[in-house]
Amino acid sequence: MTITEVAPPVAKSKPTRRTWGSVGPLGVGVAMLWLTIIVLLPLAAITSEAFDDGWSGFWDAVTAEGALNALKITVLVSLVVAVINVVMGTIIAWVLVRDEFPGKRYVNALIDLPFALPTIVASLVLLSLYGPNSPINVELNATQPALVIALAFVTLPFVVRQVQPVLIEIDKEVEDAAASLGANNWVIWWKIVFPALAPAVLSGAGLAFSRAIGEFGSVVLIGGNIPGETQVASQYIQQQIEVDSPVDAATVSLVLLLIAFVVLLVLRVVGQRTSRREELNS
Template identity: 40%
Template sequence: MNVSTAVETKRKLPMWKMFIDNIIRLPWTWRITLAYLTFMLFMPIAALFLKASTLPSDKFWAIAASPLALATYNVTFFTAILAALLNGIFGTLIAWVLVRYDFPLKKIFDATVDLPFALPTAVAGLTLATVYSDNGWIGSFLAPLGIKISFTRMGVWTAMIFISLPFVIRTVQPVLQEMEHEVEEAAWSLGASQWQTFWKVILPPLFPTILTGVALGFSRAVGEYGSIVIIASNTPFQDLIAPVLIFQRLEQYDYAGATVIGVVLLVISLILLLAINFLQAWARRYDNR
């Protein structure tokens, strides 16, 4: 069989057979990766979309665009974005201090950064609600100023900041450790101030990494449930987030409504993450000019 005959025979194969044939020809590492991602990522997401597709379109949009659902999207995504942006600033500052300075108990502080990773979310929510309540260690100082955190939307923001902070620090820290000090010293020798050195020499190559940490922190904040359900009052149109609404729908055996909210949450998160990835790519191209 010559080459043209083989190509023609291959074109006559069904699409699914051609797909399987191409997978078989891949290296074994690719096959294992594809199989793992299929079972652990792609199939659950596909099942979610298939479940939502069984609903009539008018019912789907009635659930997805209901006033309560729109209010939860607003609380969830807007608060998560604010928490991620704040952590982008202070997480970078903390990573800078941990990398560039030596001080007593540095290793303990460095290890404490990972505490939100290991701490159960329910414990984190209980701790935050206690500390930031009107009688808590921090809340008692804020209450006379008219600032209430626990059981408000600000409490949701505080919990999102707490659980997403390590993502920014641990993303930026290794890049800072590998940056060459000679470049900074060259900028100083040419008369640049410390602020000019940071803004024009350090920040441009560091900016895509900061965006990565912000994206990871945002993703973690959007999906948070355990700590927020305790520190928030979970009042509709005030501080009710989408994950809690999904759980409430499941408690009411409204599986269709929970699925629709989950699909909308997934799609909006994916769009925002793609936007952040495009911004990262633009920042890298700009830095390489």
């Protein structure tokens, strides 16, 4: 009598769950509809308002002395603020990532305070600190340095939060290897660390600049709103609304939007090229 070997039953494999790589046409439609309502329609409306008097009216509004002065002051102060925050924001991000000290988590949380604090409150605080009755005997209100301080306060987190995650991802073993081969701190920073940080630094600079040129609340009290001296573009726009010149207000607003768009586009292209170059060299 032979014994027949019975093969063990084959377990039926469970059907694999399909993972969708996109949200489908409905999701795309909802996203585009929301983008149109929130971004595109307001942009179209302000563009239409700016050209309400035709090209000549647009040009006259842009080249008016008050508009030119406000735009010049805004761009100049915003550039200074972006440069300052690129340096200080990168240093702060480095300290938060690479150093350990008491209260580090509270300092890390403090960086986001300008995001949560109403900007008018920031202006009031700065006025009380640097105003006529300054407790530290430093009176800066109604000066361009006051504008720099106010705008630096509200734009600092943009640089720190762009640089910080990149620093966390940088492999410290590469730095240690370079140091073991005799490279000093400057060579390590310039040849290894900074190329990896460059796209994030540029992105943070662009965001800080774009935020600064449109800022209103943080400078409304400390700035003084002196035409030709401390009046920024946002305050000039408010002034034109108050004197019933909506076309002039829309024109300057459109110019600010164009400046911000061009700056962000250029920095994005430069950042992408830098990243691509680093990938090819690695």
